Amino acid sequence: MTDEPLLRVSALSKFYGSRVGCDNVSFDLWPGEVLAVVGESGSGKTTLLNCLSTRMLPSSGTASYRMRDGQFRELYRMSEAERRFLMRTDWGFVHQNPADGLRMTVSAGANVGERLMAVGDRHYGKIRATAVDWLSRVEIEQDRIDDEPRAFSGGMRQRLQIARNLVTGPRLVFMDEPTGGLDVSVQARLLDLLRGLVTDLGLAAIVVTHDLAVARLLSQRMMVMKDGRVVESGLTDRVLDDPRAPYTQLLVSSILQV
Amino acid sequence: MTDIATYNFAYLDEQTKRMIRRAILKGIAIPGYQVPFASREMPMPYGWGTGGVQVTASIIGPDDVLKVIDQGADDTTNAVSIRAFFKKVANVAVTTDTASATIIQTRHRIPEHPLTAGQVLVYQVPIPEPLRFLEPRETETRKMHALEEYGLMHVKLYEDIAKHGRIATTYAYPVKVEGRYVMDPSPTPKFDNPKMHRSPALQLFGAGREKRIYAVPPFTDVVSLDFEDHPFEVQTFDQPCALCAAENVYLDEVILDDHGGHMFVCSDTDHCEKRREEGHRGHLAPEIHLASEKMEPAQ
Numbered sequence: 123m124t125d126e127p128l129l130r131v132s133a134l135s136k137f138y139g140s141r142v143g144c145d146n147v148s149f150d151l152w153p154g155e156v157l158a159v160v161g162e163s164g165s166g167k168t169t170l171l172n173c174l175s176t177r178m179l180p181s182s183g184t185a186s187y188r189m190r191d192g193q194f195r196e197l198y199r200m201s202e203a204e205r206r207f208l209m210r211t212d213w214g215f216v217h218q219n220p221a222d223g224l225r226m227t228v229s230a231g232a233n234v235g236e237r238l239m240a241v242g243d244r245h246y247g248k249i250r251a252t253a254v255d256w257l258s259r260v261e262i263e264q265d266r267i268d269d270e271p272r273a274f275s276g277g278m279r280q281r282l283q284i285a286r287n288l289v290t291g292p293r294l295v296f297m298d299e300p301t302g303g304l305d306v307s308v309q310a311r312l313l314d315l316l317r318g319l320v321t322d323l324g325l326a327a328i329v330v331t332h333d334l335a336v337a338r339l340l341s342q343r344m345m346v347m348k349d350g351r352v353v354e355s356g357l358t359d360r361v362l363d364d365p366r367a368p369y370t371q372l373l374v375s376s377i378l379q380v
Numbered sequence: 381m382t383d384i385a386t387y388n389f390a391y392l393d394e395q396t397k398r399m400i401r402r403a404i405l406k407g408i409a410i411p412g413y414q415v416p417f418a419s420r421e422m423p424m425p426y427g428w429g430t431g432g433v434q435v436t437a438s439i440i441g442p443d444d445v446l447k448v449i450d451q452g453a454d455d456t457t458n459a460v461s462i463r464a465f466f467k468k469v470a471n472v473a474v475t476t477d478t479a480s481a482t483i484i485q486t487r488h489r490i491p492e493h494p495l496t497a498g499q500v501l502v503y504q505v506p507i508p509e510p511l512r513f514l515e516p517r518e519t520e521t522r523k524m525h526a527l528e529e530y531g532l533m534h535v536k537l538y539e540d541i542a543k544h545g546r547i548a549t550t551y552a553y554p555v556k557v558e559g560r561y562v563m564d565p566s567p568t569p570k571f572d573n574p575k576m577h578r579s580p581a582l583q584l585f586g587a588g589r590e591k592r593i594y595a596v597p598p599f600t601d602v603v604s605l606d607f608e609d610h611p612f613e614v615q616t617f618d619q620p621c622a623l624c625a626a627e628n629v630y631l632d633e634v635i636l637d638d639h640g641g642h643m644f645v646c647s648d649t650d651h652c653e654k655r656r657e658e659g660h661r662g663h664l665a666p667e668i669h670l671a672s673e674k675m676e677p678a679q
Binding site: 202203206210225228229231232235236237239240241244245246247249250267268 | 514523527529531532534535536538539541542543606607608609610
């Protein structure tokens with residue numbers, strides 16, 4: 123099975139009128155692989171992520187995803203119902219701001235259980251047991267299950283968002299700056315957790331980040347974007363230790379040393 | 381009623397009635413689907429039944445007999461005013477007797493007396509969208525209905541059980557119509573939900589402020605949503621009606637004094653009066669026999 127990629131992206135472009143969002147991006151993503159997309163703000167990282175996750179339609183190009191039955195389906199030719207079904211079962215999307223990915227006015231347990239109910243789970247006891255299990259996996263105390271995420275700290279919210287996304291056992295997770303806005307110690311724990319989950323569950327992930335340290339910790343492969351184009355891509359260690367493109371060299375040398 | 385000529389029959393102009401009838405027909409064709417319609421200004425404030433009145437005005441004919449209830453009662457302001465309104469603008473016969481009415485406009489109750497084929501129940505609906513408080517974007521909720529994405533509805537029920545140990549929603553309890561659309565049955569108590577299931581009467585729902593009409597045709601499946609381990613249950617009362625001793629009916633609590641005195645009485649006043657005429661007596665029933673309001677003749 124793993125001799126075929128999970129996602130094939132070919133010549134993907136998105137233009138906002140005459141402005142470039144992302145231009146001619148192609149890559150393959152393999153099962154269990156974490157791909158980091160790095161670059162400064164405005165470089166088209168988020169546009170690319172939104173197009174890949176079908177939250178936005180590209181101007182041109184194709185992306186095909188290998189469904190659970192092994193067949194490749196072209197994402198932009200699927201019906202909206204199929205795309206939305208994919209998004210809440212086989213995919214996850216972790217937003218930078220947890221408030222965008224959570225329902226802030228329902229309890230943590232219901233946030234985790236929503237996807238289960240969406241795919242037809244109708245047994246309260248089982249839904250709750252699964253929610254308890256997932257909260258413990260993302261290190262949230264069990265007695266917080268009936269609290270609303272409004273009462274949670276930033277780090278807890280982000281962990282809850284991750285649990286909510288992973289509960290249906292997705293194969294591909296999109297993350298948009300998952301550690302943005304968190305202080306360094308919380309960031310470190312979250313990265314540790316994410317790394318553990320990704321390895322345990324064999325998840326494939328596309329992580330958009332401007333933080334090269336996050337990319338180094340999480341990803342095996344990375345793409346560096348500038349002005350909507352991919353300027354360099356390769357194994358994360360290679361790109362960070364031996365950057366070839368002038369822009370990547372600039373980026374790597376701009377990391378603040380403590 | 382000499383000034384009848386100053387109104388078109390049943391107040392609305394014929395074009396408006398045709399537009400509303402088209403929406404009603406579409407609603408009947410797609411049970412539970414909210415059909416947008418061009419709701420008109422009515423001579424009453426929003427929230428007082430403008431939607432129900434427009435539906436009634438569009439379907440009523442000179443031979444119809446109209447009953448209007450508000451929370452089950454025929455004698456409250458809203459019910460009396462709407463009955464008087466149609467008496468004036470349509471010159472139709474009105475009644476409080478459930479069995480002899482052909483159209484029953486209701487706010488928040490379904491009569492206790494079983495409805496029969498040929499009767500039409502018109503609901504006044506404040507908020508037609510069952511997903512409103514879960515998903516505020518109307519563009520999104522319409523999409524969710526279109527794609528049959530109803531997981532969110534169960535999130536609400538989950539929250540109830542998590543907070544209260546049981547499904548605490550007691551009115552506007554969401555139902556699934558004919559296995560397809562999730563529908564808000566208007567704020568009727570969930571006690572009335574089973575009455576909607578395969579009812580021989582046509583049920584029409586009008587939301588004036590929200591400009592939506594939806595319908596449940598006769599003999600349509602209406603199933604209340606629930607969990608396997610927390611099945612749907614209706615309210616039960618541990619005492620019968622204090623006036624007519626009826627059991628298995630929906631009761632209202634009436635405060636009698638400032639010292640905690642209270643009684644539970646039928647919310648359906650017609651049902652209660654009928655039973656008392658038949659000689660049923662509750663423990664707080666007055667000794668004098670109540671003369672119930674008879675059918676008012678057309679003028």
